Amino acid sequence: REKTVAEILSVRSFWILVAIFGLQITANLGVYSHIPIYAQDLGFSPIQASWIYSVAAFHAALGKVIFGKLLDIIAARRTLWISIACQGLGIVVIIFSQNIYTLLFSVMIMGLGLGGTMPLMNSTFSIAFDNANFGKARGLSVPFMVPMQVISAPLSGWFYDVYGNYTLAFSINVVLCILAGFVVIFLKLPER
Template sequence: MGFASTMSLHPRNVFYGWWIVSVGVVLAIINGSFYVYGFGVFYIPLLNELGTTRAALGGVIGLARLEGGLIAPIAGWLIDKYGPRKLLYIGLSTVGICFLLLSIITKLWMLYVVFMLIATGSSFGGGRPISVAVANWFLRKRARALGILLAGIGLGGSGVFFVAWITENFGWRTSAIVAALCYFFVAIPLVSLVYHKPEDLSLHPDGIPVEESLSTNSADEPLELELTPKQALQSMSFWLLAIAFAAWSVTVTVVAVYHIPFLIEDLGTNPVQAASIASLTLLLSVPGRIIFGWIGDILNIRILLSATLLVQAISILIMSLVTSLSWVPLYMALLGPSYGGSASLRQAIVAHFYGRKNFGTISGLLQFVDLPGAVLGPILVGWLVDSFDGYSVGFQAAAGFLFIGAIAVFVAKRPNPNKINQ
């Protein structure tokens, strides 16, 4: 009897879904440290070494997100059909190899190729496969489980300080090699512990019998819906969520790509100090991911997500007005928790609106249709920085998008399958 069977069948042991969450946290820390937020550390060294513009360098992330977004629906369908484990092996191996290639690039076009390949690998080996597994393993505690899972991304963001230290002392190429080693010798071996659904181990979501799990919260609203991708696309809520998610992706641009350069170029900090501030901001997102995930299982998840987007908009607007380090703690205290909370809730609301059976496919479709924000965000902010010789206008544009996203989520309603064509 293997590890999974032993842990899941012994009555005194923790529900196996939490072991999958734990594996996901470790994978998220690695992805967060080196890929999701690590590019901010590489940004200035690459800008100097490759002799390019900020808009061109922002285009690397933009096209990588385009690649990831185009693949997302296919990746989601494959995960739903074949399970996350096989896709994780393929994706994590691809990302590891690409970080090795990153360590030897010498031209801008090479950087574009490598990051597009990393985006492809990340679509299969990033957060989506584990999120699909967690969404299937939990029902009543889904939002808090996803919150804990995504806390790993926040912890990975705080690990940017470690990446910055390696880069400062040994160079960005060494950092890329260290990233590859983490993928090969830590991430990939853990994949064997991941199972797609609790039914694979003769269990039920949350460890609760099916008949009890599928009971209702109220007389009018079932605890679980199951919509097909076609039904999701036919619902107004899908397109409102797409607008909100596109707006949120611009925040990721600010936090992951431009936060460290902003601190260095506009506020005059050194690279390690800038990485420390960025890391602390992301560390503050960890309690936000967990707490808002927990509350999301109790209160209206739609209103909570709208509120977190609104607070992010305010925090980035404040960020655009900061002229000295003394004001930095103010936007950090607002941005960190709200950014983390929205990261958890945006995953949970998809499962809440559309169910777990097609979660991977529908979340992939959402990523596909929010491509304008994901792709144009880094390029637009980079262009505004180049044009206005500072980050203020770019950050104000990002805040405006977030205000629109907060409104979109607020007016979105959970679909009624009976009113949608089959």
């Protein structure tokens, strides 16, 4: 049966999914938007820094396939944890990167995790709200997630301007991944 807006907003899983994906995407935007500048600060050329987006994009595309398959094999919650762990680990590696190889490795890991975000978001909302309410639930989630996401990149830039590096900004984004992973504990989805 089709649910009303009020009914969807009263479902605990709705708010848990908003928190998980809001935090997860916020963490990524706070890092990805600054990686070329970060790479140049480490002494890499603008061309080397630009490769990073290509590597990240390729692995994000690959992540969609991998996490889509994982959803078929293991539970959605476990798949979410793996995706979030990839993103958090990738950010940690970025923080400690001193050469182009570790930087590329870090965006490969992050890209895989980020690539899983959309299939996971759509699948978990579909599982939580069934096909009759999926579109409405996803649409309602956007106004609650976007405010977190739009401040992420400027906030990372502000931390860079104030502290002269990205260590604190990227570390905060690792914490956001940890929080997203913690919130997954509370996600209860019906069996498929």
